[in-house]
Amino acid sequence: MTQATAEGGIAELARRRTIAAGLGGPERVRRQHDRGFLTARERVGLLLDPGTNVPFGPLVNSGVPGEEHRTMGDGQLLGFGRIDGRWIAYAASDATIKGASGGAGSMRRGGAFERIVADAGLPRIGLMQGGGARITDIVSSRFSGFPGPAHIARHQGFPRRGALLTAVLGNYYAPWSVADADFRVMTEPSNFSVSSPPIVEEATGEAVTPFELGGRDVHAKVTGEIDVIVADDAAAIATLRRAFSYFPANAWEEPPVVRTGDPPDRMEESLRTLVPSKPQRPFDVRKAITAVMDRGSFIEWMPEFARQLVCGVARLDGHSVAVIGNQPAIRAGSLDAKSSIKVRRMQRVAQAMRLPTVSFIDTPGVLPTVEEERQRLLDGLVDMFAERIALTQPTIAVHLRKGYGAAIFAMHGADPEWYSLAWPSAQIAFVGPEPGVRVAYRKQWQAAADKDAFVAEHAKVIQKNSEPWAAAQLDFLDDVIDPAATRPILVRALATARARVRNSERQRGWERPHA
Amino acid sequence: MPEQSEPSGLERVFAEHAAVDAFDRERSLGPGELSPRARVQALIDAGSDSFLELGARTRSQRPEARESSYGDGVVTAFGEVGGRMTAVLADDPVAMAQSDGGVGKNKRIRTLMHASQGCLPVVYFAQAAPADLPAPEEGGLLGRYSDGPLIVPEVRFDDRAAPIVTILGGEVAPELQALALDSDVVLRTPGGAATPIPSDLSLPDDAGAIATAATLMRLIPTRDAAPLRRAGDAPAPASAALADEGASELGAATVAEALCDGGSVVPFAADDAFAAGLAALNGYPVAYVVGGGTAFTRAQLEIFRRVVGIGARFAMPLVLAQHGVAYDEEALGTTDYRRLVGDIAATIHGAETPKLAIISRRGQSAGDFILGGRELGTHYVVAWPDADVSTSEASPFTAARAGALDGVGPWDASGLALVDDVVAPSETRARLGTMLEIMAPIRALPPVVEDKKGRVPYR
Numbered sequence: 001m002t003q004a005t006a007e008g009g010i011a012e013l014a015r016r017r018t019i020a021a022g023l024g025g026p027e028r029v030r031r032q033h034d035r036g037f038l039t040a041r042e043r044v045g046l047l048l049d050p051g052t053n054v055p056f057g058p059l060v061n062s063g064v065p066g067e068e069h070r071t072m073g074d075g076q077l078l079g080f081g082r083i084d085g086r087w088i089a090y091a092a093s094d095a096t097i098k099g100a101s102g103g104a105g106s107m108r109r110g111g112a113f114e115r116i117v118a119d120a121g122l123p124r125i126g127l128m129q130g131g132g133a134r135i136t137d138i139v140s141s142r143f144s145g146f147p148g149p150a151h152i153a154r155h156q157g158f159p160r161r162g163a164l165l166t167a168v169l170g171n172y173y174a175p176w177s178v179a180d181a182d183f184r185v186m187t188e189p190s191n192f193s194v195s196s197p198p199i200v201e202e203a204t205g206e207a208v209t210p211f212e213l214g215g216r217d218v219h220a221k222v223t224g225e226i227d228v229i230v231a232d233d234a235a236a237i238a239t240l241r242r243a244f245s246y247f248p249a250n251a252w253e254e255p256p257v258v259r260t261g262d263p264p265d266r267m268e269e270s271l272r273t274l275v276p277s278k279p280q281r282p283f284d285v286r287k288a289i290t291a292v293m294d295r296g297s298f299i300e301w302m303p304e305f306a307r308q309l310v311c312g313v314a315r316l317d318g319h320s321v322a323v324i325g326n327q328p329a330i331r332a333g334s335l336d337a338k339s340s341i342k343v344r345r346m347q348r349v350a351q352a353m354r355l356p357t358v359s360f361i362d363t364p365g366v367l368p369t370v371e372e373e374r375q376r377l378l379d380g381l382v383d384m385f386a387e388r389i390a391l392t393q394p395t396i397a398v399h400l401r402k403g404y405g406a407a408i409f410a411m412h413g414a415d416p417e418w419y420s421l422a423w424p425s426a427q428i429a430f431v432g433p434e435p436g437v438r439v440a441y442r443k444q445w446q447a448a449a450d451k452d453a454f455v456a457e458h459a460k461v462i463q464k465n466s467e468p469w470a471a472a473q474l475d476f477l478d479d480v481i482d483p484a485a486t487r488p489i490l491v492r493a494l495a496t497a498r499a500r501v502r503n504s505e506r507q508r509g510w511e512r513p514h515a
Numbered sequence: 516m517p518e519q520s521e522p523s524g525l526e527r528v529f530a531e532h533a534a535v536d537a538f539d540r541e542r543s544l545g546p547g548e549l550s551p552r553a554r555v556q557a558l559i560d561a562g563s564d565s566f567l568e569l570g571a572r573t574r575s576q577r578p579e580a581r582e583s584s585y586g587d588g589v590v591t592a593f594g595e596v597g598g599r600m601t602a603v604l605a606d607d608p609v610a611m612a613q614s615d616g617g618v619g620k621n622k623r624i625r626t627l628m629h630a631s632q633g634c635l636p637v638v639y640f641a642q643a644a645p646a647d648l649p650a651p652e653e654g655g656l657l658g659r660y661s662d663g664p665l666i667v668p669e670v671r672f673d674d675r676a677a678p679i680v681t682i683l684g685g686e687v688a689p690e691l692q693a694l695a696l697d698s699d700v701v702l703r704t705p706g707g708a709a710t711p712i713p714s715d716l717s718l719p720d721d722a723g724a725i726a727t728a729a730t731l732m733r734l735i736p737t738r739d740a741a742p743l744r745r746a747g748d749a750p751a752p753a754s755a756a757l758a759d760e761g762a763s764e765l766g767a768a769t770v771a772e773a774l775c776d777g778g779s780v781v782p783f784a785a786d787d788a789f790a791a792g793l794a795a796l797n798g799y800p801v802a803y804v805v806g807g808g809t810a811f812t813r814a815q816l817e818i819f820r821r822v823v824g825i826g827a828r829f830a831m832p833l834v835l836a837q838h839g840v841a842y843d844e845e846a847l848g849t850t851d852y853r854r855l856v857g858d859i860a861a862t863i864h865g866a867e868t869p870k871l872a873i874i875s876r877r878g879q880s881a882g883d884f885i886l887g888g889r890e891l892g893t894h895y896v897v898a899w900p901d902a903d904v905s906t907s908e909a910s911p912f913t914a915a916r917a918g919a920l921d922g923v924g925p926w927d928a929s930g931l932a933l934v935d936d937v938v939a940p941s942e943t944r945a946r947l948g949t950m951l952e953i954m955a956p957i958r959a960l961p962p963v964v965e966d967k968k969g970r971v972p973y974r
Contacts, residue, residue: 009900009924010759013937016926054949059929059937068930080953087953109932116894119957120869161960252960 020058020072024096032096036189037170038233040077040094043127046237047090048081055079056089056116057109062098062134071097074106075130078113080122083241086249086256089117089162091177092127095170100130121250123163125240126177128192129170163247163353167236168192168226171210178225182349183243183301185228185236191215224305224341243299246313246320247353254354254502255320260294264317264491268292271483275362275401275425279432282329285310288360288400289325292316292487298323301346306338307331311346313355317491319498322350325360326411328401334367335407340380343410347387356394356497358490359412364432365405384410394418394497396490399426399468399477414476419493422468423483428476429466433459531572538585545706547720548684551590551605554640557725558603559594566594566603570622587619588643591626596638597732598745602630604694605640608685627672627694634737636677638728641695642685642706672697678735678829682724683707683714699825700731700781700793715783715821730781734793734800738829743799743955750798751776753944762940763838763876763901766790767807770836770875774944775803783822789815791822796834797948799955802826805836808877810843816855823859827866830958832951835863835893838876863891869954871947874898874925874934889933894957895950897943898925898934 023029023039032039038046044053056078062071077092091113093100102110117124166177168186175192178184186192193214201207212218219226228243230236248255268291276283290298293314300312308331311324324346326333335343350357366372366381388410395412399422408414408428422428431439437458438445448454471477481489535552549557552568559566569591575584590605604626630637672679681698685706695701695712702724703714718724736743754777755769765773766787772780775794782792788807793800802822811819826833846852863870870893878898889896898904902925928934938946 009902010939012924012926013900013939016937054946054953055936057929057932057935059926060932061930063931080949105930105932109935112889112894112932112935116954119894119960120954121956121960122953250956250960 016059016072019069023073023094024070028096035170036232037095037129039096040092040100040127040129043169043233043237044077044079044081044090044092046234047083047092047125047127047241048088049083049085052082053079054081056113060105060109062103063105064103071103071105073097074103074109075100075134076102076106076110078109083125083244086244087122088244088249089113089122089124090127091124093129093131093170093172095130098134101134102131103134118161121161121252123165123244123247123249125244126164126166126181127237128166128168128172128175128177129190131172131174161252162250163244165240165244165247167240169233169236171196182247182353183228183240184226185230185239185243186216186219186226187230187232187236188216189232192219220302220304222305224302224338224345227301228299243313246299246315246355251352251354257318258315259318260297260315262294262297262317265488267484268487269484271423271486274483275423277425279402279427280332282332284329285325285327285333285360285362285400288398288486289314289323292358292398292490293321293323294318302342306336306342308333308336309339309342311342314358316358316487316494319494320353320355321494322346322355322357323359324357324411326363326407328362331367333363333402334365335363335381335410336367336369336372337375337377337380340377340384340410344380344384344387347384347391350393351387351391354393354501356396356494356501357391357412358494359395359397361397361399361403361408361411361413361426362401363404363407363411364402365407381406381410388412392501394494394501396493396497397421398486398490399423399428401425401427402432403428404431418497419478420476421486421489421493422471422477422480423486424468424480425483426468426480427463427466428468428471429462433462433466436462535571535585547704547722548706549721551586551607551640551642554605554682554684554721554725555590555592555594555603557722558596558601558638558729560596560598560729566592568592569626570618573618573622576617587617587622589619589622591622593626593629593635596636597729597734599732599737600633600635601732602626602635602637603640604637606643606684606687606691608642630677631672631675634676634739636732636735636737637679637694638732639679639681639694639698641681641683641687641691641710641712643688643691676738676829678731678825680728680731681712682721682728683710683712684721684724686710687712699735699828702727715818716781727781730779731793734779734781734795734831735825735829736800736831738958743832743958744797750795750948751778753777754780757940757943759939759941763899767805767836767838771803771805774805774834774836774873774947775801784815784818789818791815791818793822793825793831796832796944797951799832799948799951801832801834801951803834803836805875806839808838810839810846812843813846813852813855816852816859820855820859820862823862823866826868827862830866830868832869832871832954832958833863833866834871834873834947836873836875837878838874860891863893866892868958869951870894871950871954872896873943873947874902874904875940876902878902878904878925894954896934897936897938897946898928899940899943900925900937902937904928904934 023041029039058073060074061068062074073094075094075097077094080087080089164181165183166181168178168190170190172192173196174194178192191210191214197208197210197213200213216229220229228239230239245258246255271288271291274283274287293316297315298312300310302311308327309324310327314321314323324343395415395418397411397413397420399413403413403426413420434455437455441458445451445454468477468480472480555566571586573587575587586607588607590607592603593600594603604623678699680700681695683695683701683703687695687710692712701712701714703717704721704724716727718727753773753775755773757773767790768785768787771790775796779795780792781794782790784791788809790805791803793802802825804819804822823833842856872893904925925934925937929937
């Protein structure tokens with residue numbers, strides 16, 4: 001009989017659970033707190049409804065002889081719990097053990113865990129810090145427990161089976177769960193990058209700080225690989241909980257309905273005067289979004305990236321929607337290579353999480369600059385169009401003002417399958433009136449004695465033809481509406497669209513599970 | 516003499532009803548045996564609307580048998596059993612023996628077609644002695660019923676979504692055995708003792724069999740996206756508690772009772788060495804198998820296959836508790852035994868339902884054999900603290916290494932993620948119940964279909 005059983009299995013279980021509860025020990029826990037971070041256990045405590053935590057593989061260790069008791073949990077807490085009563089799966093990096101790097105034990109455990117997550121269509125929430133492979137442990141044949149392509153591939157089905165939400169809560173390397181996530185939040189002091197600074201220096205000789213490599217400014221302004229940035233761990237976890245309330249558990253369910261008490265028939269008089277009469281004069285599209293959506297429900301994503309486009313999620317009569325809107329206050333709301341990334345991201349999330357998209361259109365079109373052409377504008381636009389065509393979830397477009405060229409299509413306008421509405425201030429054309437005259441009548445314009453008068457005279461005609469009434473008469477637009485009535489009309493359109501998409505999915509064999 | 520007037524339509528209805536009732540009453544019944552119509556009535560949920568009987572006033576095509584053949588050998592009805600609409604066929608041996616069954620045959624076919632097309636479960640009270648029937652070439656019944664796996668080609672149950680339960684109450688004519696043979700569960704009362712159809716459970720009388728059939732109707736779900744735990748299926752406390760001390764010494768049947776909701780267990784086998792059956796756990800229906808420390812006999816494996824087969828067919832979660840060396844080394848040399856083991860392994864692996872395993876004491880091969888190791892696709896594996904999880908029985912080799920490896924307890928296995936957690940016996944029921952709740956959507960979601968390289972094709 002072994003020592004463990006001699007002492008009694010129950011006593012040994014209690015002893016091991018105590019070790020696991022202590023994470024990497026008091027000294028490493030103190031260091032984590034000194035950096036302003038919570039421990040993995042504290043983070044999970046904030047994430048879940050009280051008393052609902054079901055740990056998965058809590059006694060896994062590195063498997064390295066002699067280290068078993070010092071690596072209990074092997075750098076990661078996995079498990080299940082509830083958020084607002086809904087079951088989720090969580091993975092929380094434990095930076096107090098081996099820097100939360102992945103050893104053979106945790107990778108093997110990860111494979112079993114991911115299988116449950118994928119098969120049951122559970123939403124998966126990552127609280128990430130540290131990470132990357134534990135090179136010291138897995139350079140040998142011990143590296144046999146990688147989850148494998150089968151388990152990873154389960155997440156790649158389109159639409160995605162389970163929602164994936166990730167918080168970056170420290171330095172995070174090999175951040176695969178950021179790239180693949182439906183929602184991503186990071187804290188101000190965090191950073192993430194594929195490789196760590198020592199690896200970069202080893203490979204290139206370039207010495208960089210973690211923040212130069214992947215700090216908040218890099219991701220907020222340059223890569224757009226983060227949706228929301230908040231001050232600290234607690235705020236990030238609160239944001240994750242809130243973001244999850246907009247998503248279904250998986251692509252087979254519908255998003256939860258959360259009534260906010262905002263009347264669906266609320267008229268918003270302020271919208272009648274929101275759009276300036278002069279096409280070049282900016283206004284803040286956020287005012288339109290927040291006035292139309294349920295009060296306080298709009299969460300803006302990527303606010304510092306491609307700022308000429310505003311996007312995020314919101315609720316309309318309690319139903320989750322994705323929102324995209326041109327921001328006339330920045331670059332006149334034109335589309336460029338970066339904003340195509342932003343639109344594509346929202347389209348992908350909308351499709352995977354079954355969110356209808358509401359778009360607010362005021363764009364002069366694609367940004368025509370040399371720099372943009374060199375930034376692969378063409379690829380960005382074509383990819384955006386391709387995903388736009390593949391979208392099966394409803395789209396409702398509201399033309400606020402300018403809507404020129406291919407940008408209309410990119411912004412979900414002029415879609416005969418779904419709904420397009422316009423305010424009376426809308427201008428819908430291939431190109432704006434003045435530039436249109438200068439390009440279309442170039443020779444006459446150049447020959448004109450009074451060029452401005454020539455443009456003004458001919459622009460009037462184009463402008464008249466760009467008004468929404470002609471499009472409405474030809475059925476390109478479903479209606480021209482009173483801006484104040486946008487909310488009640490969108491609520492009704494959304495209800496119709498939901499019924500239609502549900503029926504369509506049923507016909508294609510989709511059934512919502514009720515297990 | 517006054518002229519006798521023709522009975523009115525309503526009077527005729529009453530007269531027919533009275534005749535059927537008299538026909539029911541006047542037959543001779545064995546002890547504890549109910550008439551076919553009384554069996555149906557007893558099966559239907561108390562308090563639910565009474566059953567809808569089809570063809571109550573049918574009679575034999577033979578003129579000489581018309582007065583003694585109400586129903587023409589079978590009562591066919593629809594009613595709620597276990598809270599869901601169920602098709603019921605109850606053989607009437609008295610009437611059957613005196614008719615050619617042509618009308619009764621049509622009744623059976625119609626009822627089974629309704630059930631097949633509506634994904635309704637079927638309960639079949641089988642008790643029809645062989646009758647003096649015309650041969651098939653004379654257009655008789657014989658042969659038509661034995662053609663194909665189930666009764667007639669018009670009825671398709673091969674890929675059925677709802678269960679069929681047969682209660683053997685007496686001799687069953689060969690031409691009517693197909694439905695019983697293809698049933699998911701076969702119950703036997705003393706009257707059916709001589710029938711050569713294999714049965715899963717023996718009950719003392721009709722009442723016991725009917726109560727068990729009703730429990731089975733509550734337990735075995737329809738294979739669809741309907742909720743696995745239905746409204747009103749509140750979890751009940753287990754009928755026995757698992758204490759941490761001495762749990763590993765308990766017999767298999769006791770462990771099964773202690774894991775499952777009290778009063779829900781329908782045991783196909785229940786002794787110290789082996790327990791298997793259907794039950795509810797935290798209100799979720801499950802198919803369970805519990806080992807008792809010895810290698811499986813062939814008979815036990817037959818039951819094992821039967822139980823996991825029901826689980827797989829109707830996407831019932833599987834709960835498998837391992838205590839034993841799993842297989843009989845000597846018997847494994849025989850083809851039949853190996854085939855049984857292979858069938859069980861394939862069934863568990865292919866079941867699209869939550870699969871949970873407990874290594875309660877001896878889990879040799881790390882539970883990777885037929886009691887639900889990871890290699891069989893088990894989703895969640897836990898071990899008790901006193902479990903032995905090793906590749907073979909303790910030997911001088913393992914004993915010598917015990918110090919370095921922390922022994923052959925569950926600790927190495929839990930450290931290497933071969934088991935997902937170590938839980939105390941007293942925690943086991945609650946943990947399994949919670950995991951069933953978490954994993955319940957598995958049976959309702961479409962399966963993840965991977966290509967050869969493990970990729971999931973885009974839809």
